[in-house]
Amino acid sequence: MKIATWNINGIKARIDNLRQWMSDFQPDILCLQEIKSVDEAFPRLELEALGYHVETHGQKGFNGVAILSRQKPEDVIRDLPGEDEDEQARFIEASFSVPSGVVRVASIYLPNGNPADDPVKYPYKLRWMERLRRHAESRLLLEEPLVLAGDYNVIPEPHDCYDPAAWATDALFLPRTRAAFRAIENLGLTDAVRATTDATKLYTFWDYQAGAWQKNNGIRIDHLLLSPEASDRLLSTSIEKQVRAWEKPSDHVPVVGYFDFEKR
DNA sequence: ATGGTCGTAGGACGA
Numbered sequence: 001m002k003i004a005t006w007n008i009n010g011i012k013a014r015i016d017n018l019r020q021w022m023s024d025f026q027p028d029i030l031c032l033q034e035i036k037s038v039d040e041a042f043p044r045l046e047l048e049a050l051g052y053h054v055e056t057h058g059q060k061g062f063n064g065v066a067i068l069s070r071q072k073p074e075d076v077i078r079d080l081p082g083e084d085e086d087e088q089a090r091f092i093e094a095s096f097s098v099p100s101g102v103v104r105v106a107s108i109y110l111p112n113g114n115p116a117d118d119p120v121k122y123p124y125k126l127r128w129m130e131r132l133r134r135h136a137e138s139r140l141l142l143e144e145p146l147v148l149a150g151d152y153n154v155i156p157e158p159h160d161c162y163d164p165a166a167w168a169t170d171a172l173f174l175p176r177t178r179a180a181f182r183a184i185e186n187l188g189l190t191d192a193v194r195a196t197t198d199a200t201k202l203y204t205f206w207d208y209q210a211g212a213w214q215k216n217n218g219i220r221i222d223h224l225l226l227s228p229e230a231s232d233r234l235l236s237t238s239i240e241k242q243v244r245a246w247e248k249p250s251d252h253v254p255v256v257g258y259f260d261f262e263k264r
Numbered sequence: 265a266t267g268g269t270c271g272t273a274g275g276a277c278g279a
Contacts, residue, residue, distance in 0.1 A: 009279085010271045034279090036272060061272055062279095112279060153279095207279090208269035251270075251279085 001098065001259045002026070003105060004240075005149035005222055007033040007205075007252035011064075014250055015043050021243055021254065022050055028070050029096065030254075031107030031149040035064035042066065059089040065107040065150070071096050075104075082131035090128070098261035103230065104139065108132070108150030113171030122171055125153070129180040137187055139227070145261065146227035148189065151252065153221055154181045156191065159200045160220035172221060190231040192224035192257045193239065204239055205252045213244055222255045233259045 004027040008014040011032075022030065030052075035042060039058045047054050047068055057078045058064040067073060073094035080091040093106035110132070113125030132148075139146050155173045158164040167173040185191065193202060203218025212218065226234060240254040 013271060034271090062277085114279075210268055212269095 001028045001103075001261050002256055003029045003031075003103075003147050003149065003224070003259060004254045004256040005031040005033070005107065005151070005224060006254040007109070007151040007222060007250060009034050009250040009252065010036040011042060012037065013248060015046065017243070017246055017248060017250065019046065019050065020246075021240070022047075022052070022068075025240070025254075025256075027068075027254075027256065029105050030068040031105065032066040032068065033064075033107060033109035033151045033252075034062075035066055036062060037064055055092060055094060057089045057092040059087075062088075063109055064089045065092045065109050067092055067094050067105065067107050069094070069096060080128070080131050081135055083127065086128075098145075099263050100233075100261050101144070103145040103147065103259075103261060104142075105147045105149060108148055108152065110150065110152045110154065112153045113177070116169060116171040116174055125171060126176065126180060129177075129184065133180070133184045133187065136184055136189065136225075140187055140189075143229060144227065145230035145233060145259075147230050147257065148225040149255075149257075150223070151221060152181065152223050154178065154223075155219050155221055156181055156194075156223075160202070162201070162203070162217045162219070167219070172219070185225065188228055189225040190228075190234075192226050192231075192234055193220070193237045193255065195226075195231065195234065196237045202239060203241075204255055206244055208251055222252055224255060224257045226257070230259065233261055235260055
């Protein structure tokens, strides 16, 4: 089973790229971020025509997440618990039947947090990360395969970044950001890409500006975090880097985990 | 080389 995450940076501008990649790659479950669309304007019919169920959590203009799946999802949840006043659409979660039981998958768009000295934005990012940590803690009690997939806006380690010095004061790489990410991992979650390769200079995002793609000035900020039950069934991962060279690309590329959820 | 790129929406802002 192929479970993928992709920040598409606007569904309206990316629908052709999205359909092309889905037709080529045939993901079983695809988590999207930054759909930048209200639910009513999301091109549901075009994606259903490819054979996918569509669950969205959109908002006007910014943010917005979705889960596309071959199978019909169950237990769809549309908000990260812990802050009732939060109106930003950054979280959707669903569960799916598999031969060995169930797999639960979340599509996460973690706040960017810049500028890091902003009195609102960076504290919101840290609060959101603590809410995610608590939610993950509660989900881990279920002892089920769990895949927390998305744009974390976190560069975990210096080698996940082309120039660590250039990112030293950025909200994606500050020590407090990295510590909050480790606190989530330290619950017992596995970074799927790191678990399946020793390669360095693996990136999932290249800025549109300053020829970042051409110079390979990238960062690794899109992650699949796995519960032990999901990690046990992980076979390999793929970063679909070729997609960044297509016409009208997103600044992020898909990240994929391959799993075996057949019975033992 | 002191700028530079996108997307949404239809202006200003987020990344």
